[in-house]
Amino acid sequence: MFTPLIVLPVVIGFYYFADAYNRSNRETVSNYSQQALQYIGEKIDLELSKYETISKQMFNDPELQRLLMEKPKDRYEQVNLTQQIMDRMNLFFSGEERQYVRACVILTPQNRYKFGNEDPLGSTESNVPLFKMISDAGGKNVWFGPDALPIYNPVFILARSIRNYDLQEIAKLYIAIDTQMVSDLFNDTNLGQGASIQLIGVNQAILSDNGIHLVSDSERPLRITTLLKHNKWTISAVLPLRETYVIIRRMSLMAIWISLICVSIELFVTYWFGIDVIIPVRKLLVNMRLGIKGTKPEELQKFPGAVEIRELNDTFISVMFEIHHLIDEVVKNQTLKREAEIKLLQNQLSPHFLYNTLNSIRWMAMIQQQDNIKEMVDSLIKLLTYSLRNTNQLVELGEELAVLRDYVAIQKVRYQNFTFSVQVETELYKLRLLKFIVQPLIENSLIHGLSSAGQMGEIGLHAFVQNQKLHIEIADNGIGMSETDLDSLNAELRSESSEKIGLRNIHDRIRLLYGNDYGLLLDSKLQAGTRVTVVLPIISEGEREESRL
Template sequence: MKRLKLLSWRRWRLQTKLIFLYIPLIVFPTMLGFYFFTSAYNTSNRNTATTYSQSVIQYMSEKIDSQLSHYETVSRQIFDDPELQQLLTQAPKTQYEIMNHKNQLNNRLDILVTTSDRKYIRAIVFLTPIGHYVYGEEADYKDQQPEFLSTISNNGGSVEWFPPLQFQSISKTFTAFRLARSIRNFDLKEIGKMYMVIDAKLLQDIFNESKLSKEAAIQIISENDSHKQIIVSNNKPEFGQGRKPIIIENALIHNEWSLAASLPLDELYTTISKMTQLAVLITLICIAMALLATYFIVIDVILPIKKLMQNMRLGIKGRNPSSLIKFRGAREIIELNDTYISLMYEIYNLIGEVVKNQAKKREAEIKLLQNQISPHFLYNTLNSIRWMALIQKQDNIKEMVDSLTKLLSYSIRNTDELVTIGEEIDVLKDYAKIQKVRYQDFIFATEIEEGLESVYTLKFLIQPLIENALLHGLSSINWTGIIHLKVRRDSDVLLIQVMDNGIGMDEDTLENLQSNLKQKSGMRESKHIGLTNIHERVRLHFGERFGIKISSEYKKGTSVNLYLPLISTIEERDFSYENGNDR
């Protein structure tokens, strides 16, 4: 299992994967492409060479047949010439007559045999009962062999070709064919035999004139009784040798001869071998380029990724963002690293702010506990005053003391920060009763959306808003003041509105107050301390999304909107309300 894990693809390093992928992707297509290319190239060249060679061999066969037919025609002209037949039947007696007779034969043959024919005709020999006549080069043509003579006689005047033999003249040895036939008179009686000695150089010249490869081996083959005999060749002994040579054979018209050629393809395979070497070289170059590309990818991608991972590990350990390193590499990775460092700075700053806010919150809780000492003393004192009012039958004083006692009791007995909206409004009503002693001409009205009485909020959060409306809104007017408290839902937010019809604020005062609410706590002015404290308290508990918004119009009144989260149970008080859009 451990070995399988080591071989697992996901456990491999990126550079190993790149090398593992690059080499097959380069080598295999290159080798396959080269294989198919060379195969197609080999087949195409072989087919082209075969087609071309067949056409050349066909042309050579036709030319050889044409030449042989021409010499048969020449022999036919000699055979049919009556003057020549007459000369052959004469029997000269004296030496002079013999010389004259020979000259007459030569003159007649000069007419029948053209100069171009005499290029390859070495001699024309006549064998008669009277004598032996040679026109051309004198040599031992081996014409006294019984088999040779009987073959001519038995052929009935038709042409007979004899295979080439080597003959010895006075000056040299040469190879030649013999074309023979019997000479007959008009009564078809044989008066002699004639044969033409044709130099084998005729076929050699035809071979040499062909446009086949210099390495091609060409032969004329005779088949007798299933036995093949080479009549003549171009002296290339390696017929049929080499790597898969092309062998072409074409039958001639004469004497059951055939023309055969063997074309070695060594040059073609030499070219393929060179192409193979070139392909291997190209493959090695491609592999080197792939490794070089892998190296640059390692430098530009893999190493920066490792450094980015190192930064992330340092960030997880809580290191100061200033200790995180910057590096060079691919642009995208650099941007990712810069973004990560910026994010770590944001987290670092947010943690600092959270620590500060927690410290402020703790300080406020300590102050609240300290301030609870005074309400205990006041509560006992007010209880004594209440009993004195009862004894003196001062009911208005009793009601005022009862309301104040409820306020103090509410602040003492409920030590939890969160209270229900219903409890908070009951306390506000007692507070309004107390304030009506001083500000007699005002109305306090409440409007609560159904189901919101049980929603939780911070204790004593609304009372400063009512007090602010009395002191700054209704204290200086000469008409009946109204404070309208409205609690409703606004999407997923609890909205508490405190509206009055008091003196209001001019634009400069309103703008100054709104600007003061937006400032950080240490930078705010000392004016409107009640509103700013509420705003700060809400944001400390519930986040930047919540707080106070104020609208006002001079001599028409002021509206304070307090945005709070909807808290249905005490367990929700520690929930983070930072999600959502800021108002």
């Protein structure tokens, strides 16, 4: 029954696998060979450019031009002039380029100056068409392959006319380069064993090769070409793919055997799967239905069968035990929650008792005309009233600043040697923020910044909007901290556990409510003070805080 469902996908998968592997292998070989052939072309272009550079140097050499334009009066002067020209030509072939230079010839109307052992062009009469092409090029480089020579010679000819400052031709220059240079570059490549590489001219004639000629092959070979930049000659490579196809056949045969083995194993496993799974699955479904209806876990049935099904059944029973345990925990937690709510109501009596007691002290201070005590108690009452409200409730910035002034008034009784200034635009007073975000930062400035300073303390609060965010800066002129301590404090703000409970609580409270783009920014310099910036979203009056998340 299941055999077609198993065998058919395997056969189809094998076919597509073999085809994809064949195409991928051929494409990989083609890409690699194309890159290798382009590299050979670049090396040939580089070698040819060296000889073009030499011809350009000879073309632009004023001393060589002067010698070529001289007209000797007798044979002695002619011999001397020839020697000077040969010495001059020898200067241009002092490097490794000389290895493949068969000859360098300068032809003037009066004489022929030859550097090397041979002259591949020979007599002037038999090369009139070539010389005419050199003159017509107007001083530009002209390349000729062996096929362009009247008598075949395995050399490349680089030619150009040498002209004076009036652009009049005074001589013809041609350099004969041995084709062995290209053959050596072909043989140095790792294009592949048995690859045939040829350099083909513009008229499709073979100019040079690596000496390998492929015979008729039953497999389709890979042909790739690339074009040289200097003279539009083409490098052609033919790669036999016999080895590649042998590997493909081996891989295909191996895949067939593996597929047959897998099919046999699959059929065997399917047979036992039908016997060992169906009945246990049905029993598992019965257990699940009983568990959903509320049957106790200890009453659910355990049964033999496949290991996976047994483990699944055991897991289900364990889950049911956990569910019953969690139900008991929920009931217990609800009971504890109700007890905690009762305790919270009882604990709220203490702040109200303190509030009423402070009111009594305030009236006694008024009766005894102790205004400083009255003002301090008034500020403390406002702080206490403000704190009894929901801590997570949003308040206006103006209201928070008023409470801060009351807090500063209380602290001035203890820390008398400091001033507190506020710089906030009026339109920002209506923006909303969390309660008691700024007060702990003022307290930190007093305790850690100004208490140890030996000067008049200053605490400044500046609120402004920047990049669509509300920034509240609290700066003091206290003792500050070193760069190391500042880095340590910033690291503690970013860590999972921190000893700086106050700053960390404010930072986490802001980030949890508004996201990671908000929080605290710290900056401090030793003996120069500290600046803490609270970055909050802009929440206007009546706007829900969720709209800013």
